[in-house]
Amino acid sequence: xxxxxxxxxxxxxxxxxxxxxCTYTDSSSTYxxxxxxxxxxxxxxxxxxxSNMDMKQDQRLTVLLNKKDKHLxxxxxxxxxxxxxxxxxRPVGQKVTFGTGTKLQVIP
Amino acid sequence: GAxxxxxxxxxxxxxxxxxxxxxxxxxGHTALYWYRxxxxxxxxxxIYFQGNSAPDKSGLPSDRFSAERTGGSVxxxxxxRTQQEDSAVYLCASSSKRGSYEQYFGPxxxxxxx
Numbered sequence: 001x002x003x004x005x006x007x008x009x010x011x012x013x014x015x016x017x018x019x020x021x022c023t024y025t026d027s028s029s030t031y032x033x034x035x036x037x038x039x040x041x042x043x044x045x046x047x048x049x050x051s052n053m054d055m056k057q058d059q060r061l062t063v064l065l066n067k068k069d070k071h072l073x074x075x076x077x078x079x080x081x082x083x084x085x086x087x088x089x090r091p092v093g094q095k096v097t098f099g100t101g102t103k104l105q106v107i108p
Numbered sequence: 109g110a111x112x113x114x115x116x117x118x119x120x121x122x123x124x125x126x127x128x129x130x131x132x133x134x135x136g137h138t139a140l141y142w143y144r145x146x147x148x149x150x151x152x153x154x155i156y157f158q159g160n161s162a163p164d165k166s167g168l169p170s171d172r173f174s175a176e177r178t179g180g181s182v183x184x185x186x187x188x189r190t191q192q193e194d195s196a197v198y199l200c201a202s203s204s205k206r207g208s209y210e211q212y213f214g215p216x217x218x219x220x221x222x
Contacts, residue, residue, distance in 0.1 A: 004150075033210065042112075042199055042213035043151075088151060098143075100150030 006089060006099040013107050018076040020102045022089035025070060029091035032065060034074050037086045037101070046087070047074070081106045110134060112214035114200050120220045121190055129185040129217045133202030140183050141203075141211060142175055146196040154198075157183065190221045 004024045012018045024032075030051050035043040049056045049063045049072075056063045062075040072089055084106045089099040113132045121127050133140050142154040153167040157177045168174070172190075177183040187194055197218050201211035 006150075035213075040215075042215045043201070043211075044213070045210050048210065097153070098151035 003097045004089060004091060004099040006087075006102045008100065009103050009105070011105040011107060012079050014079060014081060016079055018074075018079045018083065018104055018106075020074045020076075020087050020089075020104065022072040022074075022091075022099050023070055024072065024089070024091040024097070024099075026091055026093035026097065027070065029070075029093035031092040032063075032072050033090040033092065034061075034063065035088040035090060035098075037088065039085070043088065076104075079104075079106050081108055112200060112202050112212050114198075114214035114217050116217060117215065118218045118220075120222060123192060123221055124189055126186065126188045127190055127219065129187075129198050129200075129219070131183045131185070131200030131202075131214060133181065133183070133200070134212055135181075137202035137204050137212070138180070139203045139211075140177055141201045142183070142185050143199045143201065144169075144196045145199060145216070151199070154185070187219075190219075192221045195219055195221045 006022050031048055033048040034046045036046045037043045047058050047061050047063055049065050054065055060077045064073045076083055086101040086103045088101045112134055115130045138159045140157040144152045144154055155168055155175045156164040172188045175185045197216040199213055199216045201213045203211045
């Protein structure tokens, strides 16, 4: 399979929580990043987690890492219409690899 | 501005023509990356420059693609004899160090080959 996999699409209602998942294969990943891409724009670094951490919280964002299963997730609490974007995960290891991106649609 | 800039923002070209895409990285960043983002696809790594080292060209899809980085700063991605499947957004990113550090992305160049 692909080195980094994400669901292509997620739709949530405004105010609900969003959970975007990412699975990867490179066990040597030391940092794991999440990027946000708004329509017509480049990628913007959103948050990251070190591989020796299980969880990192930053305001409405919570990153969970299950290193054993090579699973990363990004939870957005109280999702807003401004959160509508494509979210890419990026494990940093031996390769320069990005996920396919998850398009988050927030329904007012 | 202090960010990564790319030009042009949009490029429409006819099949078979050559195109050049430009990237101005953040001043002082030694690493520079080129990616391609096709419609409905993820980011595809193309090429990576780190300082004066030989570039990592492992992601270039064919010999029609080439890139150079002059003086360790500005980079140009050249696509020769463009094909319709080359239509995509080409993103450039720079970082202060190889791999492990965050990359700062430019806004991209949208290339359309007709």
